[in-house]
Amino acid sequence: MQVDIRIQEEAFSVDAEIARLAGAGLDVGGIGLFMGVVRGDMGLAALALEHYPGMTESMIGRIVAQAGTRFGLLACTVIHRVGRLPVGAPIVLVLCAAAHRGAALDATGFVIDWLKTQAPFWKREEYPNGEARWVAARESDEAAAARWDAGGPAEA
Amino acid sequence: MQVDIRIQEEAFSVDAEIARLAGAGLDVGGIGLFMGVVRGDMGLAALALEHYPGMTESMIGRIVAQAGTRFGLLACTVIHRVGRLPVGAPIVLVLCAAAHRGAALDATGFVIDWLKTQAPFWKREEYPNGEARWVAARESDEAAAARWDAGGPAEA
Amino acid sequence: MVEILYFAWLRDRLGRSGESLLLSGDEVSSVRAIMDGLRRRGAAYEEIFGEGAGPVRCAVNQEFAALDSPVRAGDELAFFPPVTGG
């Protein structure tokens, strides 16, 4: 499996990342993608994202490796942005390439669900009036990840 | 819901299509995507895709409308290419934008599964030795669509 | 008139993508009756509609239809294999 995991402040090009997957060979028949975007409801101005360097990459690496085995992935790319991101900005990109569509889409859901609960990132919401508050974790994210199985990538 | 359905010979830019979704407003928090690619296994050289103009657009429109209602989509774009497509070329793009990731990814699977069984496209495989054969429909595609429910978009 | 369309291998075997069929103004036919009529026209039609041919689907006015669906003058009737897009 071709794996690419990046934590960066810069924006990314989905076309460029999809082109890079071509390196995974001629067996690719389907590509699943999830892109998270800074949602602007509730008057939010921007999100500031921080992470735990080192641990982030290793946790995402573990999630991707498990997705690769479970879904027979040919390639997987995860890009997570950090720093200050305005409303509408892409935050995270998950790309999974497989021979068939079911595996590609299921793996995409698996990776983003586990990333939400296992990768050490933290979001701070910034409002136009200068107020800021750290986002609280959501129980629904734990439940979404737990759907996939009892153990999950943390146990791998 | 912002809807864009196109049947075309030309390639498409995923970045451009994602940028177009921004028109759906500030509530977009997640974008799901499926891209089908001409798989090169078995020595295939190219696929030739034909469709039933008119019926194709109306069937895809029905599938997208049902996905919009069921998953609360904010925007959905479907682009399906026709004509001769070499190995590695993108065939189809499904993009679903929603407030949250679960809806965006589920809707993406719903649209591509129903498109496979309800939209009148036909693929012909072309081999390097000049042989060509029409692709037979797969029962697994019917089963994948039927997962979503008993009725489905055809009944809508 | 009923406009008949053929797609994919049906068109290849017939060597035509469509044809018109005369139906009088108030006559109500069916997909099955039209197929049977076409089969009597010769070997090429027998090859696409007869026993031993591959599975064929049809649409009336761009909606999937069944063999006993009614067909009237002005309708568009299409024959094609099970779809394989996506």
Next chain:
Amino acid sequence: MVEILYFAWLRDRLGRSGESLLLSGDEVSSVRAIMDGLRRRGAAYEEIFGEGAGPVRCAVNQEFAALDSPVRAGDELAFFPPVTGG
């Protein structure tokens, strides 16, 4: 030495992103013992680790850890809120 790291609102409230803690070469402590030791250092620590503070998670050497996980000299111990990425 144990290298201690703080993230997100823990770092904001403490006003520091990390510090070093002296642990003798063969001493085996635990996450809980180190937290208890820090709480005795003053109000800012009590505010992040005490009753009524928000939920806190920890990692030892970049692996999620439990309160009774062992901590030895040379380890990296991080405290942070439940994660909210993606």
